[in-house]
Amino acid sequence: KRKKDPDFSNRGMTLEEDINDTNKYYLSRDIAVVHKKPTPVQIVKVDYPKRSAAVIKEGYFKQASTTDYNGLYRGKYIDFEAKETKNKTSFPLSNFHEHQVEHMKSIVAHSGIAFILIRFHCYDQTFFFPATKLFPYWESQSNGGRKSIPYQVIQEQGLEIPIQYPVKIDYLSIIDQLYF
Amino acid sequence: KRKKDPDFSNRGMTLEEDINDTNKYYLSRDIAVVHKKPTPVQIVKVDYPKRSAAVIKEGYFKQASTTDYNGLYRGKYIDFEAKETKNKTSFPLSNFHEHQVEHMKSIVAHSGIAFILIRFHCYDQTFFFPATKLFPYWESQSNGGRKSIPYQVIQEQGLEIPIQYPVKIDYLSIIDQLYF
Numbered sequence: 001k002r003k004k005d006p007d008f009s010n011r012g013m014t015l016e017e018d019i020n021d022t023n024k025y026y027l028s029r030d031i032a033v034v035h036k037k038p039t040p041v042q043i044v045k046v047d048y049p050k051r052s053a054a055v056i057k058e059g060y061f062k063q064a065s066t067t068d069y070n071g072l073y074r075g076k077y078i079d080f081e082a083k084e085t086k087n088k089t090s091f092p093l094s095n096f097h098e099h100q101v102e103h104m105k106s107i108v109a110h111s112g113i114a115f116i117l118i119r120f121h122c123y124d125q126t127f128f129f130p131a132t133k134l135f136p137y138w139e140s141q142s143n144g145g146r147k148s149i150p151y152q153v154i155q156e157q158g159l160e161i162p163i164q165y166p167v168k169i170d171y172l173s174i175i176d177q178l179y180f
Numbered sequence: 181k182r183k184k185d186p187d188f189s190n191r192g193m194t195l196e197e198d199i200n201d202t203n204k205y206y207l208s209r210d211i212a213v214v215h216k217k218p219t220p221v222q223i224v225k226v227d228y229p230k231r232s233a234a235v236i237k238e239g240y241f242k243q244a245s246t247t248d249y250n251g252l253y254r255g256k257y258i259d260f261e262a263k264e265t266k267n268k269t270s271f272p273l274s275n276f277h278e279h280q281v282e283h284m285k286s287i288v289a290h291s292g293i294a295f296i297l298i299r300f301h302c303y304d305q306t307f308f309f310p311a312t313k314l315f316p317y318w319e320s321q322s323n324g325g326r327k328s329i330p331y332q333v334i335q336e337q338g339l340e341i342p343i344q345y346p347v348k349i350d351y352l353s354i355i356d357q358l359y360f
């Protein structure tokens with residue numbers, strides 16, 4: 001399926017860069033092995049010029065079937081999605097696709113750790129929000145419930161991750177608290 | 181040696197296709213959550229035509245920094261690379277990049293399960309070969325050792341995976357044997 005609003009937009013870049021830096025740090029210190037999955041691309045046409053690298057001449061963004069990141073920490077499988085919003089009062093559920101939520105449910109069912117990192121730009125705050133707290137909102141949405149998670153709920157049921165140096169978004173410290 | 185049922189002849193299918201089918205089966209039966217990572221592409225130029233999907237007009241293939249597949253099974257993180265060879269007597273180590281082997285070492289160090297699925301086309305055989313058995317060959321190669329793993333070693337230290345229906349490459353049955 002072709003995607004009209006690709007991940008390629010600027011939306012999401014800053015949080016993503018912070019997370020990528022954090023993961024590099026974790027990897028360099030041998031703390032965890034977490035990588036961002038490449039953006040899935042449907043490749044239609046490729047040129048093979050002489051004496052140089054193959055060039056993709058036609059390709060399309062595909063919808064990712066899973067989440068942004070996964071990896072291994074302290075013997076556990078971890079899996080998460082990074083999302084940013086400019087909203088002040090809530091986080092819109094339209095940020096997710098059905099199969100991403102289904103994927104996170106499978107992870108939880110198979111004893112993995114699934115969560116979301118949500119950044120509220122207005123407050124410059126980043127939250128760790130367990131996927132299990134997302135599921136009830138996702139369900140109720142299809143039953144006429146609200147289409148977003150209130151900011152206050154994210155504050156109460158999530159954990160704020162302070163922006164630090166050198167570990168910018170130290171989400172593993174939250175995992176230590178919640179799952180070990 | 182196993183006897184092949186001609187009805188289940190699998191010639192023409194690539195190892196990757198067989199594994200993707202297997203993973204779909206695992207997912208549909210809620211047995212495991214394993215996905216192939218998308219091919220990493222460096223996107224240089226994108227067109228945004230009106231009323232249709234964004235088109236990648238220039239892109240390049242990047243070298244993958246990890247392995248082909250990872251996922252979650254029975255609460256454990258699994259990670260593997262799929263490789264095929266037309267060789268008869270050995271599997272060339274040139275099939276790997278340094279960072280892929282480093283990645284598999286990290287996975288083992290953090291209590292994940294890392295392995296290779298190797299298909300020998302001449303014999304129509306597919307083997308499960310634990311990453312830990314690969315590492316000594318990888319090391320000795322840099323110290324003037326041989327540049328390949330003998331087929332006989334793969335037979336002895338690996339486990340052959342029979343091609344079956346409906347689970348084409350039932351590698352989780354091997355994981356059940358070896359890690360649980």
Ligand SMILES: [Mg+2]
Binds near residue numbers: 012068083
């Ligand atoms: Mg994201």
Ligand SMILES: [Mg+2]
Binds near residue numbers: 261
């Ligand atoms: Mg491969």
